[in-house]
Amino acid sequence: MSGAERRPVIAVTSGEPAGIGPDICLALVGDDWPVRVVVLGDRGLIESRARQLGRSTEGLDIIHVPLRAPCTPGRLAPANAPYVLDILDRALAGCQSNEFAAMVTAPVHKGVINDAGIPFTGHTEYLAEKTGTPRVVMMLAGGGLRVALATTHLALKDVPAAITREELATTLRIVDADLRVKFGIPRPRILVAGLNPHAGEGGHLGREEIDTIAPVIEALRAEGLDLVGPLPADTLFTRRVLEGSHAQVAMYHDQGLAVLKYVAFADGVNITLGLPVLRTSVDHGTALDLAGTGKADPGSLFAAVGMAAEIVARG
Numbered sequence: 641m642s643g644a645e646r647r648p649v650i651a652v653t654s655g656e657p658a659g660i661g662p663d664i665c666l667a668l669v670g671d672d673w674p675v676r677v678v679v680l681g682d683r684g685l686i687e688s689r690a691r692q693l694g695r696s697t698e699g700l701d702i703i704h705v706p707l708r709a710p711c712t713p714g715r716l717a718p719a720n721a722p723y724v725l726d727i728l729d730r731a732l733a734g735c736q737s738n739e740f741a742a743m744v745t746a747p748v749h750k751g752v753i754n755d756a757g758i759p760f761t762g763h764t765e766y767l768a769e770k771t772g773t774p775r776v777v778m779m780l781a782g783g784g785l786r787v788a789l790a791t792t793h794l795a796l797k798d799v800p801a802a803i804t805r806e807e808l809a810t811t812l813r814i815v816d817a818d819l820r821v822k823f824g825i826p827r828p829r830i831l832v833a834g835l836n837p838h839a840g841e842g843g844h845l846g847r848e849e850i851d852t853i854a855p856v857i858e859a860l861r862a863e864g865l866d867l868v869g870p871l872p873a874d875t876l877f878t879r880r881v882l883e884g885s886h887a888q889v890a891m892y893h894d895q896g897l898a899v900l901k902y903v904a905f906a907d908g909v910n911i912t913l914g915l916p917v918l919r920t921s922v923d924h925g926t927a928l929d930l931a932g933t934g935k936a937d938p939g940s941l942f943a944a945v946g947m948a949a950e951i952v953a954r955g
């Protein structure tokens with residue numbers, strides 16, 4: 641067996657075929673990773689995208705997963721939604737059987753999967769369901785931040801009801817535990833945002849801080865977690881407040897991710913905490929406008945492979 645074959649294998653799912661997933665996977669060719677990187681997707685599609693971009697697939701390990709329908713860059717086809725899920729299922733099965741040490745996901749298009757009649761909210765929720773994990777946490781890291789979310793892909797009107805004491809406590813415990821295990825931080829200091837403007841202004845602008853968030857923080861502090869909050873979200877991400885913190889928990893998707901993507905778009909990493917397999921991902925979407933143009937930045941995919949490799953090396 642050669643040295644290269646002894647390296648842990650990381651599976652990179654190429655994602656929505658009409659998006660930039662196949663393009664950015666081509667940028668992995670020839671990079672000198674401490675792991676073996678294999679790309680999961682339709683070989684013909686990846687080769688044709690390579691020709692279109694004037695690139696080569698030589699040296700790129702591909703596990704062939706066949707397209708269900710022809711693909712044109714930039715044009716979504718619901719007929720290929722099952723293909724996108726075939727790739728994810730193949731990667732997950734490989735992680736569960738220890739064929740792969742981790743999976744790294746290129747972007748999928750949630751809308752077209754739903755248009756195909758398959759309910760799908762995101763990789764995070766899909767992988768949680770497929771692995772029978774009742775609660776996982778989405779965290780995006782980049783630009784010196786680690787932003788974890790108390791709620792993920794749901795309509796804004798449904799956010800307050802989804803933030804219960806039990807759900808929030810589970811989220812904070814998962815963030816604390818995974819920062820220790822996956823990131824080697826012995827006692828993570830975690831900032832927790834409020835939900836309402838000015839963290840509710842003492843109950844005058846909403847009661848979620850008083851009724852839910854503060855009591856959870858207090859209870860978990862008593863268990864030894866190093867939590868600070870509920871903090872007004874508008875100033876949580878200022879330099880002085882962030883100082884000394886290892887992660888920041890936002891109450892909903894855009895409260896945290898708008899900040900993260902402002903400082904780190906295209907080199908941030910999305911990681912699913914609390915999952916029994918290791919999964920990292922890019923911080924951007926399918927960018928249909930850029931597919932096949934050569935303008936897609938592969939930086940976030942590199943960062944996602946790099947983070948997975950580091951966590952694998954940590955054991």
Ligand SMILES: NC(=O)c1ccc[n+]([C@@H]2O[C@H](COP(=O)([O-])OP(=O)(O)OC[C@H]3O[C@@H](n4cnc5c(N)ncnc54)[C@H](O)[C@@H]3O)[C@@H](O)[C@H]2O)c1
Binds near residue numbers: 925926
């Ligand atoms: N990890 C994932 O699977 C993932 C992440 C985010 C969004 N999405 C999905 O992607 C689809 C499109 O989402 P969107 O339009 O909100 O966001 P998007 O990230 O696809 O695009 C937003 C803007 O950023 C640009 N952009 C994105 N990635 C880029 C890159 N690597 N290099 C250069 N420019 C880049 C796009 O051209 C566009 O102008 C949606 O279905 C969304 O749910 C998937």
Ligand SMILES: N[C@H](C(=O)O)[C@H](O)COP(=O)(O)O
Binds near residue numbers: 761922
């Ligand atoms: N919320 C993520 C983002 O904005 O980058 C994105 O939609 C991906 O989510 P999944 O990892 O669950 O697909």
